[in-house]
Amino acid sequence: MSRKRRFKGGEIPTSSMADIAFLLLIFFLVTTTIDIDKGLGLILPAEGEELEIKKTNILNCLINSQGNVLLGGDPVALKDVNKEIRRRLAENNKLIISVKAHEKTKYGDYVSLIDQLKRANATRISIADAE
Amino acid sequence: MKLDRKVNISSDIPTASMPDIIFMLLIFFMVTTVLREYSGLDVELPKAKRIQKLKSKRHTAHIWLSKQGQISIEDKLIRSDNIRHIMYSKRAADPQLTVSIKADKSARMGLVSDIHTELRKADALMLNYSSKTSVE
Numbered sequence: 638m639s640r641k642r643r644f645k646g647g648e649i650p651t652s653s654m655a656d657i658a659f660l661l662l663i664f665f666l667v668t669t670t671i672d673i674d675k676g677l678g679l680i681l682p683a684e685g686e687e688l689e690i691k692k693t694n695i696l697n698c699l700i701n702s703q704g705n706v707l708l709g710g711d712p713v714a715l716k717d718v719n720k721e722i723r724r725r726l727a728e729n730n731k732l733i734i735s736v737k738a739h740e741k742t743k744y745g746d747y748v749s750l751i752d753q754l755k756r757a758n759a760t761r762i763s764i765a766d767a768e
Numbered sequence: 769m770k771l772d773r774k775v776n777i778s779s780d781i782p783t784a785s786m787p788d789i790i791f792m793l794l795i796f797f798m799v800t801t802v803l804r805e806y807s808g809l810d811v812e813l814p815k816a817k818r819i820q821k822l823k824s825k826r827h828t829a830h831i832w833l834s835k836q837g838q839i840s841i842e843d844k845l846i847r848s849d850n851i852r853h854i855m856y857s858k859r860a861a862d863p864q865l866t867v868s869i870k871a872d873k874s875a876r877m878g879l880v881s882d883i884h885t886e887l888r889k890a891d892a893l894m895l896n897y898s899s900k901t902s903v904e
């Protein structure tokens with residue numbers, strides 16, 4: 638007695654493949670976070686790297702706990718720092734801006750100060766320790 | 769004279785290649801997805817105009833600093849003088865490491881300054897102050 642086994646097509650059903658792929662696609666679409674981190678970039682000086690700089694090339698920029706800015710001895714409104722720095726950079730392109738913040742200064746004020754400096758295209762920014 | 773126009777254009781959209789297209793999209797999203805690793809602290813980021821994008825999420829380490837002065841790395845609250853150990857090993861593993869500081873806008877500069885000092889000690893010098901785009 639011979640048993641006959643009928644061979645039923647050896648294909649994987651592909652009709653639902655699109656649906657499965659869609660489902661996976663939607664999962665990844667939903668879980669992907671597009672919000673790329675953005676922020677102000679800065680490079681810190683290496684430890685122990687201290688340079689002697691001519692006094693004329695340094696502009697001290699102080700910011701106190703109320704968010705008031707003192708630029709080389711003159712009080713300047715935070716939103717005008719940008720223009721003032723531009724003017725000073727035009728006079729002396731070797732200018733290094735040394736930012737010094739009070740311990741109790743709000744971080745938000747500090748970031749807007751750095752932003753103002755960046756907007757004035759100041760590339761040489763030095764961060765002094767908070768006092 | 770009557771014009772006999774034969775219409776034999778099929779009106780179906782060919783669906784045979786649809787799985788391929790979808791798979792391609794799927795693979796794109798799978799490759800580009802970086803799942804959010806850490807939830808961090810609840811911070812309100814400061815606003816800035818001249819901002820730049822971080823190069824890659826894979827080369828970024830985050831430090832959260834809350835309004836109350838808590839410092840968190842990888843969802844662990846730590847003291848500021850422990851940052852250097854964590855950052856040193858991270859930096860050794862990835863020389864391109866950028867540290868992104870996610871600090872609350874009303875956090876105090878004293879702590880941010882401590883973080884600066886610690887990062888300098890850990891030789892992690894590339895820094896990014898995470899901020900939102902300001903609309904003026």
